[in-house]
Structures are given as C-alpha cells and as structure tokens.
Amino acid sequence: MSPNQFQSQLQQAVAHHRANRLKEAEIIYLRLRAADPKNFDALHLSGLVAYQQGRHSDAAALLGRALKLNPSSAVCAMRLGMACTALRDFVLSERHLRAALKLDASLAEAWCQLAITLGVQGKTTEARSGYEQAVKLKPDYVEAYDRMGALACQTGGFAAAVPAYRRVTALQPDDATGWANLGTSLAQSGGLEESFFCFERALALAPMHALALTARALAWQLTYRLPEAVAGYGAVLALYPKNYEARSGRLLTLHYLDDVDRADLFAEHVAFGESCAGPVQTVFPNLPEPTRRLRIAFLSADLRRHSVAYFLAPLLAHFDLKECEIYLYHDHPQVDDMSERLRTHAAVWRNFNGQNLATIEAVIRADAPDVLIDLAGHTGINRLPLYARRLAPVQITWLGYPDTTGLRTMDYRFVDAITDPVGEAEPFHTEQLVRYAPTAWTYQAPLDAPESAPVPSAAGGPVTFGCFNNFAKVSDSTLRGWAQILAAVPHSRLLLKGHGLAEPALAAALRARLVLLGVEQERIELLGRTTGVAEHLGLYARVDVALDTFPYHGTTTTCEALWMGVPVVTLAGDRHASRVGVSLLTAIGRREWIAQDWVDYVAIAVALANDTVKRVEVRQSLRGEMQHSALLDHVGQAARFGAAVRACWQQWCRDRAPALTHHSVAQPEAILHA
Numbered sequence: 001m002s003p004n005q006f007q008s009q010l011q012q013a014v015a016h017h018r019a020n021r022l023k024e025a026e027i028i029y030l031r032l033r034a035a036d037p038k039n040f041d042a043l044h045l046s047g048l049v050a051y052q053q054g055r056h057s058d059a060a061a062l063l064g065r066a067l068k069l070n071p072s073s074a075v076c077a078m079r080l081g082m083a084c085t086a087l088r089d090f091v092l093s094e095r096h097l098r099a100a101l102k103l104d105a106s107l108a109e110a111w112c113q114l115a116i117t118l119g120v121q122g123k124t125t126e127a128r129s130g131y132e133q134a135v136k137l138k139p140d141y142v143e144a145y146d147r148m149g150a151l152a153c154q155t156g157g158f159a160a161a162v163p164a165y166r167r168v169t170a171l172q173p174d175d176a177t178g179w180a181n182l183g184t185s186l187a188q189s190g191g192l193e194e195s196f197f198c199f200e201r202a203l204a205l206a207p208m209h210a211l212a213l214t215a216r217a218l219a220w221q222l223t224y225r226l227p228e229a230v231a232g233y234g235a236v237l238a239l240y241p242k243n244y245e246a247r248s249g250r251l252l253t254l255h256y257l258d259d260v261d262r263a264d265l266f267a268e269h270v271a272f273g274e275s276c277a278g279p280v281q282t283v284f285p286n287l288p289e290p291t292r293r294l295r296i297a298f299l300s301a302d303l304r305r306h307s308v309a310y311f312l313a314p315l316l317a318h319f320d321l322k323e324c325e326i327y328l329y330h331d332h333p334q335v336d337d338m339s340e341r342l343r344t345h346a347a348v349w350r351n352f353n354g355q356n357l358a359t360i361e362a363v364i365r366a367d368a369p370d371v372l373i374d375l376a377g378h379t380g381i382n383r384l385p386l387y388a389r390r391l392a393p394v395q396i397t398w399l400g401y402p403d404t405t406g407l408r409t410m411d412y413r414f415v416d417a418i419t420d421p422v423g424e425a426e427p428f429h430t431e432q433l434v435r436y437a438p439t440a441w442t443y444q445a446p447l448d449a450p451e452s453a454p455v456p457s458a459a460g461g462p463v464t465f466g467c468f469n470n471f472a473k474v475s476d477s478t479l480r481g482w483a484q485i486l487a488a489v490p491h492s493r494l495l496l497k498g499h500g501l502a503e504p505a506l507a508a509a510l511r512a513r514l515v516l517l518g519v520e521q522e523r524i525e526l527l528g529r530t531t532g533v534a535e536h537l538g539l540y541a542r543v544d545v546a547l548d549t550f551p552y553h554g555t556t557t558t559c560e561a562l563w564m565g566v567p568v569v570t571l572a573g574d575r576h577a578s579r580v581g582v583s584l585l586t587a588i589g590r591r592e593w594i595a596q597d598w599v600d601y602v603a604i605a606v607a608l609a610n611d612t613v614k615r616v617e618v619r620q621s622l623r624g625e626m627q628h629s630a631l632l633d634h635v636g637q638a639a640r641f642g643a644a645v646r647a648c649w650q651q652w653c654r655d656r657a658p659a660l661t662h663h664s665v666a667q668p669e670a671i672l673h674a
Contacts, residue, residue: 001035010041022049040069044076051079056086074104078113085117093117108138116147124155135167142171142178149181154354157333159189169198176206184215187222193505195219208239214246221253222499223506224472229253244385247272248378255402255552255577258477262575266428269406272378273430276388280409284393286370288653296645297327297367297392299352299383300375300400304330305338305533307556308375308400313338314444316345318638323646327369329360331381357386364391371645374410377401393652396645397431398440402552402577404429412648414641416440418583419576428575436644438630439587442637443559448534452565452623453541455615463492463609466543466566468536469557471498471510473549477598481571482547483517484602489609495525495542502528540564544615545608550601553580562588562626565619569605571595587631588622 001009013028026049032042047062063080070076081096097114100107115130131148135141149164165182172178183198185191196219202212217232233250236243251268254260302308316326325347330339333353343349348367352360360383364372372392376382377400387395390409397405398414405413413431416439425433457463465485467474474496486492494514500506507526514524530536537560540546546561548554548570558581561568570581572594582594593608595601608615626632 006032006035006039013045017045017049022053025049026053038069040066040073040076043069044073044079047076047083048079051083051086056083059083060087072103074100074107074110077103078107078110081110081117082113085113085120090117090121094121106137108134108141108144111137112141112144112147115144115151119147119151124151127151128155140171142168142175145171146178146181149185150354153185153333155333157189158185158187161185162189162191169201174205176202176209176212179205180209180212180215183219184211187215187219192219192223192500192503210236210240210243213239214243214249217246218249221249221472224474224500224509226253226256226472230257242275244272244276247275248382248384251378251403251406252401253472256472256475258475258551260551262428266404269404270430271406272384273388273406273408276385276407279389281365281390285368286393288656290650290653293322294324294370294646294649295327295368296324296371296373297329297364297369298373298375299329299331299364301331301381302375302400303328303339303342304332304334304336309338309342310444310446310556310559311399311441312375313342314442314634315638315641316342318635319345319642320639323642327367329364331383352383357383361386361389361391368392370394370649371396373398373645374405375400377403377405393656394645394648396434396648402580403575404431406430414440414644415576416583418586419579424574425576434644434648437637437640439583441555441559441584441587441631442634442641443563443626443631444634445559445563446533446537448532449537449563450534452619453538455544455612455619456542457544458612458616463489463544464495464542465489465492465545465547465605465609466495466497466540466561467547467549467554467557468497468539468560469549469554471496471501473552473554475550475552476513477551478549479513479517481550481598481601483514483519484598485547485605485609486519486523488602488606492609493523493525494519495527495539497527497529497536497539499529501526536560537564540566545569545605547605548581551575551578553578555580555584558584559626559631562622565622567593567608567615567618567622569593569595569601569608571598571601584631588625588629590625 009028009032013025016025029042029046029049032039033046036042043062043066047059047066050062051059060080060083063076063083067073067076067080077096077100081093081100084093084096094117097110097117100110111130111134115127118130119127128151131144134144145164145167149161152164153161162185165178165185168178169182179198179202183195183202186198187195199212199216202209213236217229217236220229220232230250230253233246236246251272254265300308319326326345327348328342328346329350329352331352369392371394374387374397377397379401384405384407388407388409395410396412396414397410408430410431412434413429414434414436416437417435419440420433482494486494511521511524515521540561543566546566546568548558548568550571551573553570558568570585572579572582585591585594593604595604
C-alpha cells in the first residue's frame with residue numbers, strides 16, 4: 001500500500017470514527033495495521049475504538065503498543081490510563097494518567113480521569129483536587145462536575161454535592177439525570193421545596209426516570225405527605241419491580257399510616273424478599289465449632305451520632321472479647337466522635353460509603369464473619385439485597401427497623417416478649433424470633449445530657465404536652481388523640497419538635513390539621529431541629545408530659561424524655577412498631593402510663609396534667625428508676641445479647657455437624673421465651 005493510499009484510507013477510517021460508525025472504522029484500522037504494524041495512528045485509533053466498544057483488554061494492549069512507538073503522546077497515555085481504569089487496575093491507571101499530565105498538564109480530560117481512579121482508591125482529597133483542576137481548565141466540563149457532585153455526596157454528604165449539581169443543570173438543562181441528582185441532594189439536605197421543582201423538571205424531560213420518581217417519593221415522605229409517598233413508591237415499582245430503594249421506602253412509610261392491615265404489610269415484606277431472590281451461598285470456610293471465639297460483624301449506616309449508635313455503644317463496650325472479636329462496617333460519609341468511640345471496640349472498622357454491592361460483598365466474604373448483624377432493616381441506606389445472597393453462616397437483624405426484613409435468608413430477628421408476644425408475632429416474620437432479654441434495648445444517655453429541670457408548670461403556668469418524635473410518626477389518629485387531650489386540659493399547650501417543623505410551608509400545613517380538630521393556633525408551638533444533643537435534651541425542661549405517637553412509637557425520644565424526668569404516655573398496639581413504648585415503660589416499672597385504647601390514652605395524659613405533685617415526684621425519680629432497670633443494665637444486656645448470638649451460632653454448628661450435638665450448647669429456642 002503506497003503512502004498516499006495509506007493516508008487516504010486513514011482519513012476514511014477517521015471519518016467513520018467521528019460519525020460513530022465504529023465497526024466500519026475498526027475494519028479499516030485493522031487493514032492499516034496489517035500494512036504497517038508500527039504505525040502509531042493506526043494502533044492508537046484502533047485502541048480508542050476498542051475502548052469505545054467495551055473491549056478494554058484489547059484497548060489496553062493496542063494503546064500500550066502505540067505508546068511505546070510515541071512515548072510523548074499525552075493523549076495516548078491518557079487513553080491507556082482510561083483502559084486500565086476500566087480493567088480495574090487502578091495503580092497502573094494512575095501511573096499512566098500522571099504520565100499524561102506530566103506531558104501536558106492542560107488536558108482537562110486527563111485530570112478528570114485521574115480523579116476518577118484516585119476516588120476509587122479512596123484518595124478523596126486528591127480526587128477532589130483533580131476534578132477542580134479539570135473544571136478550571138474546562139469550565140463547561142459537565143462530566144467532571146457530575147462526578148465531582150457524586151464524590152462530594154459520598155465524602156461530605158448531600159449538601160456538599162449541591163453546588164456541583166447546580167452547575168450540571170446550568171450547563172446541561174435538558175439532562176434529566178442532572179435535575180434528578182440536584183433534587184435528591186436538595187431533598188436530603190434541607191432544600192425540600194426546591195427539590196420538587198427539580199424532580200418536575202427531570203420528569204418533564206424523562207417521565208420514567210427511576211431516580212427522579214424514587215427521590216420525589218422520598219421527598220414526599222420527608223415533608224410528611226405520606227399517602228403521596230406510598231403512591232409514589234408504588235408508581236416506581238410498577239415500572240421497576242426490582243428497585244430495592246423504592247421497595248424499602250414504601251415499606252417504611254406504610255408503618256406510619258393508620259389502618260394498614262398487618263397481614264398485608266407482611267405480604268409486602270415477603271414480596272421484597274422474593275424480589276431479591278437469587279443465588280445463595282451455602283458453603284462457608286467458617287469452622288463449625290460451637291465454643292470457639294466468634295467473629296461478629298455489624299453493618300449499618302448509623303455508626304455515628306444517631307439513635308442506633310446510642311443503643312449499640314453500651315453493648316459493644318461490654319462484650320466479652322475473649323468470646324468474640326467485633327467487625328464494624330459503617331456505610332455513611334459522616335464519621336464523628338461517636339464513630340471514633342465505636343471504633344475503639346472493634347478489631348476491624350471499614351467504611352463502605354459509596355461502594356457498590358459487588359465490592360461490599362467481596363470484602364465481607366473475604367473477612368468471613370461467623371455472624372453478620374443488620375442494624376438497618378428497611379430504613380435509610382441499607383444493603384438487604386446482599387443478605388439475600390447470604391454473606392455469613394448466621395445472619396441477624398436487630399434494632400434499626402420495627403418489622404421483619406422479608407428475607408428467607410435472614411435467620412433471626414432479636415426482639416423481646418413485649419414487642420413481639422410469643423405466638424402472636426411469629427406468623428408475620430420470615431426470621432426466627434429471639435427474645436433475648438427483658439427489653440430489646442440498652443440505652444446510654446449522651447455524655448453531655450443536662451440534669452433534669454424543675455417541672456415547668458409547677459409555679460402555676462399552663463401544662464405543656466410535648467412530642468419530639470420524627471413527625472412522620474404523627475398519624476391522623478395521633479393528632480385526634482392529642483386534640484382531645486388539649487380540649488380536656490384548659491389552657492394547656494402542645495410543643496412539637498422535629499425535622500422541617502420550622503419550615504413555613506410544613507408548619508402551616510400542620511397547624512391547619514390541628515385547627516380542623518379544634519385546637520387554637522396559639523396553643524401550638526413548632527420547633528425545628530437543634531444543633532446539638534445537649535440543646536435538644538434541654539428543651540424537655542419546657543415539657544410536663546410527653547405524648548408518644550401511634551401506630552409507630554418513638555424509641556430514642558421516649559428514652560430521652562424519661563431520662564430528663566418527663567413521663568411518657570404510650571398506646572399499646574398489635575405489632576412491634578406500636579409496642580416499643582410498652583417495652584420501655586415496662587422495663588422501668590411504669591406500666592401505669594401504657595394505654596390500651598385512645599380513651600385510656602387521653603385519660604392517663606389528663607390525669608398526669610392535673611397532678612402537679614405527681615409530676616414533681618416523677619421528675620425527681622425517673623432517672624434513678626432507669627439506672628436501676630434492665631434498660632441501663634449494660635453489663636447484663638451485653639451478656640444476654642452475647643449468649644443469644646452464641647446460641648444462634650451453635651444452631652448452625654449443629655445443622656452442619658450433627659456429630660457435635662454431644663456438646664452442651666444453648667439453643668435459640670431456649671432463649672426464645674426468656
């Protein structure tokens with residue numbers, strides 16, 4: 001082939017390539033490589049086509065040969081780095097991308113690609129700098145802004161991602177995903193009203209956009225428009241039945257609503273489990289020795305200043321480390337003083353934030369825990385689809401969610417006999433219930449909790465009822481009950497505190513609901529979130545009687561109110577979510593504050609409001625009552641929890657090694673009714 005013919009065919013191939021006719025371009029490039037095996041352009045462009053076609057091994061080989069012929073080509077070095085990234089050889093990728101930038105530091109794409117591979121390696125500060133350099137060189141670089149937003153979200157939380165996603169929507173206003181990402185970040189960081197505008201923009205561009213539909217349903221949930229949230233999640237599932245985030249979001253939201261049939265709710269959980277069904281690991285390297293030291297792993301997004309951590313920390317501090325070693329798997333960008341405190345009790349701490357399911361699965365399987373404990377259920381960030389594949393011989397769910405997971409591969413659920421009465425709860429669970437202690441919680445008050453304050457109405461002022469629960473738990477029936485209490489106690493007030501209640505639109509909607517029930521606006525006070533725990537707890541100085549929600553009780557808020565000396569009135573229901581308060585009050589010996597129906601609930605609250613002497617007594621004694629209860633028996637609860645985990649493990653050993661049954665071992669059934 002003459003030089004002129006070679007150049008003519010190369011130009012044809014490039015024309016096909018630019019028009020995205022990759023197959024036609026590839027055929028000509030192959031012909032040119034046969035004619036001249038050492039032609040840089042033919043090798044380089046062949047490698048680029050292979051990369052674009054997803055043939056990354058071929059791309060790396062071709063680009064590597066090209067780079068040897070022309071080591072000064074920054075673009076070729078960059079593309080070789082990209083191919084190595086696709087092959088997940090991040091060390092080699094970083095080397096080639098840094099070499100490209102040494103040759104030409106003005107390559108914005110090379111900075112972006114370097115940031116990608118640095119981010120995957122956990123070098124987040126360097127990755128952030130790489131994206132910043134890319135957009136400095138190319139201010140309209142949409143991909144760099146998009147990836148910068150994703151990195152910011154993973155490392156700094158949703159609020160940190162908002163500026164980058166704003167830039168994406170400004171540069172590419174017709175991109176539905178950009179609007180969906182911006183809306184999601186706003187919804188999760190306090191910009192709920194604006195988030196709805198973003199979701200509408202995204203859905204106008206792409207009516208079936210899964211992220212926009214799912215995040216809009218979440219935004220409805222966060223603004224307490226719960227029926228709309230349930231319908232929104234349902235709309236996602238009609239289009240995308242395996243959207244696990246939508247399934248979990250719907251399941252959690254259903255618990256907030258009045259009159260959801262228990263059997264129907266269980267069926268929805270089972271449907272989730274069936275949607276996750278797939279290959280399940282049944283063979284593990286773990287030795288089935290009943291009495292050996294166990295590796296126990298906890299997976300949660302809440303190993304930080306969060307309600308879950310307050311109940312986990314006292315157990316971790318008192319586990320017998322001769323019996324077990326603890327692995328903690330955190331799954332959230334926030335790592336705070338509570339995280340560091342929990343970390344001191346762990347042999348291994350890992351943060352899975354932002355990692356995909358496959359990566360997390362590989363890490364956990366390599367760690368080979370004997371027991372893996374889920375603390376999330378269907379709340380927030382959860383990894384339940386991984387449990388469906390079975391990551392450990394024994395899998396347990398506990399603490400974070402008030403119901404079954406719906407997974408047949410989740411072996412046990414840890415509860416107590418009050419939240420889940422024997423014989424009544426079993427038909428509504430896919431797990432075996434283990435009632436390991438008198439109460440399923442072990443509370444530890446925050447170290448900066450203030451002392452109990454005097455009863456606010458003792459000097460003759462109006463009685464103040466209060467509730468600091470997640471306002472999603474405030475159902476219509478709850479509001480009706482509260483309205484009856486206020487009507488029965490003249491001049492009394494209602495103090496509510498929660499996420500979003502300081503927002504004008506949300507506050508107005510809530511006030512309107514109460515006014516319709518006959519409650520005058522001037523008797524209602526709404527507060528948003530406070531900046532610190534001490535300030536939050538200090539607000540109980542303004543509350544005479546705390547009112548629990550129904551059908552979804554408070555847990556942390558109930559413990560906090562009691563710790564601050566405030567009596568809590570709760571209504572017993574027929575399921576775990578509406579029996580948590582029953583368990584907590586029974587644990588501290590205050591069953592007289594447990595109502596069996598709404599008439600009883602109103603009567604108990606009114607009686608407390610009318611008995612100032614009693615409330616003063618309670619204020620002075622409650623903290624001591626808690627300290628002497630099972631709820632604060634940290635050593636005993638840790639021992640009971642450890643024994644229950646051991647019994648579950650020994651059951652697995654018996655199932656795998658029948659010859660070991662001569663060992664004296666506890667059985668889950670033996671602690672089932674403890």
